[in-house]
Amino acid sequence: MPAAAKPQSSRKVAARSSRTAAKPKPAAKQVAQAALVVGGGVAGMQASLDLANQGFKVYLVEKSPSIGGRMAMLDKTFPTLDCSACILTPRLSEVARHPNIKLLTYTDLEGVIGKVGNFKVRVIKRARYVKEELCAGCGACAKECPVEVPNEFDQGLGFRKAIYVGFPQSTPSTYTIDMESCIKCKRCERACERKAIDLEMEDERVEFDVGAIIIATGYRLFDVRRYYRLGYGRLPDVINAMEYERLINAAGPTQGHLIRLSDGKTPQSIGFVQCVGARDVNKGVPYCSRVCCMYGIKNAVMAKEHNPSTDVTIYYADIRAFGKGFEEFYEMARTRFGVKFLRGRAAEIIEDVRTGKLHLRAEDTETAQPQEFEHDMVVICPGIQPPDDLDKIAEKLGVAMSNDGYVDVVHRYFGPVDTKMPGIFVCGCADGPKDIPDSVTAGSAAAMKASIILAKGGAA
């Protein structure tokens, strides 16, 4: 029996929803005509837009300084190789500009009380030390700031100032001061013509009422350090896939030049290692992460695009190219781009200290031979896990979780975006790994269900 609902509870749900459909409750005036969306990634943005376009007020709460989520960090997207930022940026502007969406970035969910139709939400808007209404995002402050720290958006590969935006399309474009790094030299204050900087700013509590809630908290990548033998964290030329995305990105720390972190040289041979932190019962991640095969292939193709003579090999268990256009893309990677595919999980990566090359040991399961391959760079493709704070958010909202740490849904057929708490819905990777189109679709579906509640007054 999979993690989905047990048959007994599902029957209950089916019966309940059919009853509600037959006897819709009269529209209750006390239902707050607003919704809360937690998480401003691609799923949360879609849910917000689909609700706002129906005329409902949406509070979109995002913990980081900008909306955009993980998709904003990606270089290209599979299977069309669209530039991720280019297709995402209009979405960011659309959300920011929408008259029905109240954007609350750099904000944490503090607590929720009440029930379907009438939730009282408290959030904490953390101090940015820059006034949102005054900052025009000109960047004059950052030019003056003398403190440089690793930029989280670039996976720590590039640098940002203590007063910063993570990336140029950051939405809102308001700068943020990272007080842990700030030395209070006040140069930024003097540089800011619009007097937007306020070093005395304090966290602000905001309260509002909503009728429905959508959880869209996304995912985090599996920490591949847990596979000690793969060398990540010890060998500089073993990097993870998100670091690779930033390295090949034109707006990234190397302006899109794919180089080795050890010596700055262009790698002539790259290995991609799949299924790290996915489909591994021993590491507590028994499920398939659903996106790694395709982003791995996409990244392999991008290596060929950057330098067609690069030797590129993907080490895999099964190639799961299941979505629209995916199999065709996989085929193209093999035949047109000449990406090599080897069926076998990488067992160990060691560095040849004399040559600086990496030696990857894997069993070629098609010949049953353990082999050793030489690469200049190895990219580990980590699986997806629930974000760190999802359990805390779930607790605040009172929604049930499944064993693997994702939000549990009522039923895969009768309530695929419904949490077990009426009036609270889930989309994107918060209930399990998903690719971008599936996350967007789920965002729309969650908005649909939330809008039924807002329109009808509490019917779930």
Add this chain to the structure above:
Amino acid sequence: MMTEKAEPRIGVFVCHCGHNIAGVVDVAKVVESAKSLPHVVLSTDHMFMCSDAGQQLIKDRIKEQKLNRVVVASCSPRMHEPTFRRVVEDAGLNRYLFDQVNIREHVSWCHMRQPKEATDKAIDLVRMSVARAAELESLPIKSVSVTPRTLVVGGGIAGLRASLDIADRGFEAVLVERMPELGGHVRKWTHLFPADESGEQIIAPLVRQAEHHKLVRVMKDSEVVEFGGYIGNFTAKIKNHKTGMVKEVDVGTVIVATGFEPFRPFGYYEYGQHPDIITLAELQEMTPRADLIRPSDGKKVKKLAFIGCVGSREAGKLGHEHCSRHCCSAVAKAAADLRDRVDEVVIMYQDIRTYGRGHEELHRLARSKLVIYSKFPKEKKPVVQIANGRIRITWYDVLSGDNLEYEPDLLVLASAMIPPADVAETSKMFSLTRSADGFFNPEHIKLAPLTTHTAGVMIAGAAQAAKNASESVVDASGAAAKAVGLMARGNVEIESTVSHVIPELCSSCHTCVTACPYGAIAMDTKKSPPVALVTEAKCKGCGTCAASCPSSAIIMYHSTDEQILTMVEAYLCPSTQTTGGVA
């Protein structure tokens, strides 16, 4: 149509797009060269013109410099034209007084290794755009109302869910199903994954709700025979096969949920040559009973075999190149369920794609019940022979390196999901395009998977691509949200970049009527003689009519002859254009 009387005051904004443009094109040079062009008041650059800061820069300069035309040299207008149109609108200009030059896809990306030539080309393109901008005119912003009713085509699991969501939200849904019963393929299936219910258990409550919901009008045995109109204002004629009656309904939005057909793999693995070789869909539809029996003689099946990817993943074979997505998990579920009733189950596969929530668990469950998985190579598929009434499979097992053979009592072929036989007619009816897999194209494969290029028409479920039933349910709710979004707003804006027939010049030749690929032009019979008339909400502004009109009676708003020719002139005769900006 308004005319701009004021002297053009053009602002040119050149985008670096990070390193994307600036890494190849000398942006400073492009900015500088634009300064001397006629009517150009200002020329400047920014790291990302589409970012909030870039947008603010444009707005500020429009106000400070009293600009009345804006040229942005950046990426393809495909993505950001709406962004910049809104920017100029926010600053008080008509959105059609903006022009975008593509110096990324058309310049920096395709001339990556020739920076000097790329820069020259960017300068040429900007000069042409500036010339065009001076000729641009304001156009009215129009909107049309949306009829608060949705037509849902197809009464399978996706169509049912979409109809119910729309109705629960308070709007009317007209659900058209050509079969006598609602429920589609799912209703017939016994092994649904990852749930433990049968298809009937999943479908029955949905059908019951749909048939009793006062806002859902169910039309069974019926098909859409005629469809016309435009976003917000469609009319469909629906014919009942049994009664022969045709009803007309007005709807504002449409959800196409016409699903798929299981591929019947004649020519593969002796399918059709032996009663005990069946497809996965046929296995699903067998009446559930304590024993699994052979169709040929009714005897109990002891040895059961599955072959995966039948008619899927065949590179170079049109309509069969795609992965059918549902089969791996469906086979795992069926094998795990049936393992208790037979002695042995063997699954021959290429890759095991049990990707979804709960799917890997099914795969693991099947293995724990000692279902045998055997991988065959892509280029060397198993061979099925029939000898003396027995089915014999020989294949190469990749992982052991052995040639194997097996004689199952029942062979199940996991055949592809393909579009229904009449998909071409459906595609024509609703003006939907199709991708290589034969299914309908979404508006954008990543960010707009449920809407299509026909405004107001959505797709859901397997109509969009091979997918499983639980995914179709999510699609359906998502597509319903799109339809409700349009209906709740009550009206939508339409483009003004459409064609217009000048009645005095029209010779009533009908050339444009036949040339228009969108059926947007008809003869206005109220006029004598009848002249061509464009339905603006249906016009896509493609210009085919204007090009074909022998009388030059058709104007393309926003791409007038003057606006095009001035660009050609600016390209060919740059010297006459470089007399300097306005004072």
